[in-house]
Amino acid sequence: MTGDVVARPGPVGLRALRYAADLTSLPVRAEDAPYGSCHLQAVTNLLAFSGVPHAPDRIGLSFGARRTADAVLTGGDRWIRLAGEAFGVNLHEGHAEDAAAATAMEAEALGAGAAVAAVVDSFHLPSPFTGRVHLAHCVLLVGSDDDAVTVIDPMNRPAPTRYPAAAWTDMRSAACVDRFRMFTCPGRARRRPSAGELLRTIQTDIALHRDSDARELAGFVAWAERIAVLTFDVAGVAAERTYLAALLGDLAAQHTSLRAIAESVASLARRWYLLHTLGLAQPDATGPQRDRLVSLLRSTADADTRMAGVLCGIEPPPVPEEK
Amino acid sequence: MVEFGCARLSAESGTVLSSAEMALADRQPTTRRRAEILAGRVAARRAMRSLGVSPRPVLHRDGLPDFGTGLVGSLSHSGDIALAAVAGSDRLGGIGVDVETEGFPPPGATRLLSRDDELTAAPPAGTYAHRRWLVALFSGKESLYKAVSGRTGSGVHPLDVRCLPTPFGFAARWRRELSPELPAGAGARVYVQWFPGGVCTFVALPRRAPARCDPTDFDPRHALRAALAAARGGSDDR
Numbered sequence: 001m002t003g004d005v006v007a008r009p010g011p012v013g014l015r016a017l018r019y020a021a022d023l024t025s026l027p028v029r030a031e032d033a034p035y036g037s038c039h040l041q042a043v044t045n046l047l048a049f050s051g052v053p054h055a056p057d058r059i060g061l062s063f064g065a066r067r068t069a070d071a072v073l074t075g076g077d078r079w080i081r082l083a084g085e086a087f088g089v090n091l092h093e094g095h096a097e098d099a100a101a102a103t104a105m106e107a108e109a110l111g112a113g114a115a116v117a118a119v120v121d122s123f124h125l126p127s128p129f130t131g132r133v134h135l136a137h138c139v140l141l142v143g144s145d146d147d148a149v150t151v152i153d154p155m156n157r158p159a160p161t162r163y164p165a166a167a168w169t170d171m172r173s174a175a176c177v178d179r180f181r182m183f184t185c186p187g188r189a190r191r192r193p194s195a196g197e198l199l200r201t202i203q204t205d206i207a208l209h210r211d212s213d214a215r216e217l218a219g220f221v222a223w224a225e226r227i228a229v230l231t232f233d234v235a236g237v238a239a240e241r242t243y244l245a246a247l248l249g250d251l252a253a254q255h256t257s258l259r260a261i262a263e264s265v266a267s268l269a270r271r272w273y274l275l276h277t278l279g280l281a282q283p284d285a286t287g288p289q290r291d292r293l294v295s296l297l298r299s300t301a302d303a304d305t306r307m308a309g310v311l312c313g314i315e316p317p318p319v320p321e322e323k
Numbered sequence: 324m325v326e327f328g329c330a331r332l333s334a335e336s337g338t339v340l341s342s343a344e345m346a347l348a349d350r351q352p353t354t355r356r357r358a359e360i361l362a363g364r365v366a367a368r369r370a371m372r373s374l375g376v377s378p379r380p381v382l383h384r385d386g387l388p389d390f391g392t393g394l395v396g397s398l399s400h401s402g403d404i405a406l407a408a409v410a411g412s413d414r415l416g417g418i419g420v421d422v423e424t425e426g427f428p429p430p431g432a433t434r435l436l437s438r439d440d441e442l443t444a445a446p447p448a449g450t451y452a453h454r455r456w457l458v459a460l461f462s463g464k465e466s467l468y469k470a471v472s473g474r475t476g477s478g479v480h481p482l483d484v485r486c487l488p489t490p491f492g493f494a495a496r497w498r499r500e501l502s503p504e505l506p507a508g509a510g511a512r513v514y515v516q517w518f519p520g521g522v523c524t525f526v527a528l529p530r531r532a533p534a535r536c537d538p539t540d541f542d543p544r545h546a547l548r549a550a551l552a553a554a555r556g557g558s559d560d561r
Contacts, residue, residue, distance in 0.1 A: 222352045260502065264477035271480065274435060281431040288402055291355070292427040295400065302386025303478065309385070310476070 035276060036074070036235025039183075040243050041154045042117035042138040043080065043091070046185035049115055050089045053192070057250035059083050060243025061201055063311060064209050065217040065304070072233045073220045075240025076213060078205055080183070086201055088190030095179040099169050102180035106141055109184045116141040117183035121174035124167065127156045136176045138183075144168075195251040199316035202244070206308050213308065217301045224297050230290045231283045232297070237304075238272030245269050255317040261310065268307050271300050325410040325418065325527060327546050328369030329554035330362040332403050340364050341380040362405035363388070363398040369550070370396070370409040387472070397469050399523070404554065406523055416504075416530040419469030422523040423462040430454065436461055436481045444487050459522050460486055463493050463513035466526040470511065474528050475502045486513060491542060492524065504531075516547040518555075523547055 040059055048055040061083055064076015084091035096102035109116045122129040122137035129135050142160060143150035149168045150160050163171075172180055193201070206213075224230060248262035275296050279285070285293050338361050339345065348360040367390070368378035381388050381396070390396035396409040397420040408420040428436065437445070437460060445460075446452035463486055468478035479501055486493035492515030500507045505528075514525045525543050 225352045225356055263501075264475075267477045267480055267483075270482075271478065274481065277435050278428055278432055281429045281435070282427075288424045288426050289429075292401065292423070299386075303472070306385045306387075306476070 035238070037239035037242060038138040038155050040239055042140055043183050045140055045154060046091065046115060046117055046183060047083060047087065047089065050185050050187065051189045052087045052089070054250060057246045060240065060247040061086060061198065061205070062240060063202060063206055063244055063308060064213040065237055067216050067220050070223055071231055074236030076209060082201055082205060086191065086193050086198065089185050090187055091185045092183065094182050094184065099173055102172060105182065107144065109186065110144060112186050114184055114186040118172065119177045119181040120171040121176055123174070124171035125153060125156065134174055134176045136178065195255060196316040198247065199314070203312050206312050210308055214305055217304060221298050221301050224294050228286060230285045230293055232279050234272055234276045238269055238276055241265055241269035241272060257317060261314055264310070265307065268303055271303065275300050324414060324541065325408055325543055326370045326373035327550035328366040328373065328407045329550040330365040330369065330405045331554055332358040332362045332405060335362040335365045338365055343382055344380050347382060359400045359405060363400060363407060366405045366407035367396060367398065367409060370407045374409050395473060401521060408525060410527065412530070414530055415527050417470040417473030417528040419466035419526040420523065421462045421465040421469065422521060423458055424521040425458055428457065428461050430457065433457055436464060438482060438485065441486060459515050459524065462522050462524040463515060466513060466524040467495055467511065470526040470528050471501055471505065475505065491544070514542065514544050516544045518551050523551070
């Protein structure tokens with residue numbers, strides 16, 4: 001990461017927040033739009049606010065696969081728990097039953113001086129999906145008062161922007177938001193794990209979930225093999241590999257033995273993004289086009305499974321804790 | 324040095340191979356995938372015979388086709404065609420073969436697969452020639468992905484290799500180091516062979532580094548044409 005920038009103070013209850021504005025420096029960001037990475041981006045900012053150094057290069061602690069719907073494959077999404085444990089922060093994922101409860105939870109976090117990573121409907125925000133597609137998107141809520149909220153969208157509009165409170169309620173209440181999903185991370189980081197510890201965290205997690213991840217992946221491929229009209233979303237799994245590649249790439253700067261594996265994970269992430277964007281370019285694929293996408297999915301899933309084994313087998317470098 | 328075999332999915336569905344290969348085929352979730360597995364193995368056996376090797380089972384290891392000790396190989400399927408390439412591992416470190424029908428990838432994928440220097444050398448956008456160039460480019464980069472996978476364990480992204488047109492297909496150069504044996508600036512030849520309704524491509528990487536030139540001492544396009552023609556039951560499709 002390069003320089004951070006200081007967000008402009010918001011109206012009420014907002015401390016002077018620093019946020020990582022240069023997320024575009026991630027390896028694939030410039031060429032492969034990081035679909036599916038908004039949750040990681042937003043929570044990265046929460047970690048940075050909590051004092052985790054190099055947060056964008058530290059959050060990619062999981063390598064898994066999970067089907068959240070027939071056509072959607074995400075990563076293991078265990079990075080939330082793993083990051084909380086690794087850095088000694090109270091990184092919490094929450095939901096609310098209704099708008100009033102969500103507002104109360106948001107206000108409580110802001111009142112404690114912490115930002116909220118809040119899931120919204122991108123239909124209502126400036127983005128490539130504005131007014132077209134109802135799609136879950138994660139932004140930073142950094143301030144609020146009775147009339148408006150102040151939001152930073154790290155992916156599409158990385159500057160504080162005010163929205164009327166009613167508009168915020170609308171974008172938070174959509175079905176795709178999954179019960180007002182939100183992330184908070186109050187307090188300061190208490191741990192600075194070494195490269196070796198981070199690698200062992202990843203390896204332990206993979207070993208623990210390898211069989212179930214393989215089943216999820218195989219189930220997704222089998223679903224694609226059977227369906228006649230194919231549309232799919234694998235951005236989440238691509239994003240998780242992208243952030244793991246960033247972590248390994250950063251560690252490889254000090255430990256050159258990790259360089260090859262970092263490049264391999266980055267290559268795998270780009271393969272998933274290539275598959276995702278080819279799928280986007282050819283939605284509702286049938287016939288030979290569908291067959292070709294399935295074949296690409298199969299080979300990418302196979303490469304992913306092989307990578308899990310390679311990651312488990314690498315020897316973590318013995319390094320002292322970061323100062 | 325390299326031999327090719329081709330089979331038709333529609334013609335091989337009743338084929339009986341080794342028990343392990345039949346078990347592999349029977350585990351597939353669809354009849355289409357089962358037919359791909361069977362036809363791919365038939366194609367591989369034809370390539371092995373041409374190479375002078377006794378046909379042997381091709382199973383999967385870590386999700387990749389395993390041609391057994393002493394051989395490297397690659398398989399591809401598209402439409403009704405399965406194509407296999409086989410070579411001795413004493414001379415080649417990885418080979419990739421790919422077959423595509425003309426409907427893939429979609430025109431909107433151009434920027435996913437090529438950079439400015441490749442586009443500059445491509446036929447004008449919107450023309451039929453450009454469409455064919457994109458299909459051949461995608462196929463060539465898939466062959467490169469397979470060849471590099473066989474060599475390093477991980478493939479190469481389409482944007483990490485530059486492919487410029489040549490009389491035989493494309494001259495490929497890595498834009499970054501893929502491994503110590505595949506440094507930036509090195510590369511391989513991508514041979515392109517069209518047939519009615521599609522295209523196939525072939526890449527070979529040497530066993531030892533650095534891969535700066537084509538390791539094959541012959542142009543494999545004639546052998547590709549012959550394999551395709553044999554499977555189609557006709558003469559060479561040039």
